Amino acid sequence: MPKIVKEVPLLNVQRELGGNVGEFAGWLTSMDYGNPLEEHVNTRTSVSVFDVSHMGRYVIKGKRVFEFLQKLVSKDLGDVGVGRMSGPVLLMNENAGIRDDIMLYNVGEDLWLAVVNAPNVEKDLEWMNAWRVKWGYTDVEIENVTLKSSLIAVQGPKAAEVMEGLGFGEAKDLKILEFAYGAEVTGRKTVLVSHSGWTGEEVRSFGFEIWTDVDHGAEILRKSVALGAKPAGLIARDTLRLEMGYLLIGQDMDENTNPIEARYWLPISLEKEDCVGCPKLREIYERGVSRIRVGLKLKKGLRIIPRHGTGIYAGNNLVGRVTSGAFSPYLNAGIAMGYVSVTHAYIGSRLDLDVRGGRQKAKIVDFPLI
DSSP states (O other): OOOOOEEOTTHHHHHHTTOEEEEETTEEEEEESSOHHHHHHHHHHSOEEEEOTTSEEEEEESTTHHHHHHHHSSSOGGGOOTTBEEEEEEEEOTTOOEEEEEEEEEEETTEEEEEEOGGGHHHHHHHHHHHHHHHTOTTOEEEEOGGGEEEEEEESTTHHHHHHHTTOTTTTTOOTTBEEETOEETTEEOSEEESOOSSSGGGGTOOEEEEEEHHHHHHHHHHHHHTTOEEOOHHHHHHHHHHHTOOOBTTTBOTTOOTTTTTOOTTOOTTOOSSTTHHHHHHHHHHOOSEEEEEEEEOTTOOOOOOTTOEEEETTEEEEEEEEEEEETTTTEEEEEEEEETTSOOTTOEEEEEETTEEEEEEEEOSOOO
16 A cells, blocks of 8 residues: 655745755655754754644544543643643553653633644544543544644744744743634734744743644745744754754654653653553553663764664673764764663763764763753
């Protein structure tokens, strides 16, 4: 059966702005706009705009929507007030394996929104619907609106200036993980504007995301560039998230990875018992794990990229594998994350990476890497 590849809704605008198109997770979208290293540095020092419409978007509604989501995800949603995002939460299998990390938005008593990872748009929908039916939440509706909407991320120290230029005057008032539902941008109503992102700029109060319809997304993308934001693609987005230690589904975590070994504490509530995978998660936490996720830095100035699957060695002893690696233009060094046996996961110590048939020393460091 041939693989189905979809186009992101704003692909024509990406091309108009000089995007070099490639495939990611079954979507055609821009990998870069000429120089991903420059796009990376520009995001850290000025402002970039990303079309991240390949991410899945759901509308979840019904009188018992909170009750349903509370049973489905790994984190206690009781503290997520109206107008707040959950931060990442996990969809886990019954063995506490990570199916996906998603973002939830509490719009009101009977309406929540969700953003899910691109490879899992259909898979997550099937998973949610299966539990919805099994638990009898037939009054809860889940609509996939991915192809009917767009998601634009404005990231960098000058992001608020661009947002204000787009007519969103509340940019500097919006707190981290807050969103303005129905906010106006360029004089038109959006679904929402949130103080969030996936490059690390959001935690420095520099990141915003705009969820809106397709035509409006095209206008915002063009006007952001006119206001000085440089377009950036998925290559820069990947190196930026790696500097922060953010995990990529299917690469740094999957259904054979649990949140304890991934050190993915933010999306879980260990005291939570009644959710898919929660009893097993508690059991794993109490028992302990045999491997742990760590950050790795190579020698400064050494333009070597550790690839997914690269062996991590202590002498001749294989003690782990790299899951993500890149060259960081901000650090001028190769960086990576991977899983290492707990017997060798000493922060500050050095292990060997088997790169291009030779060994390179890498220092074990904590996240973020910058």
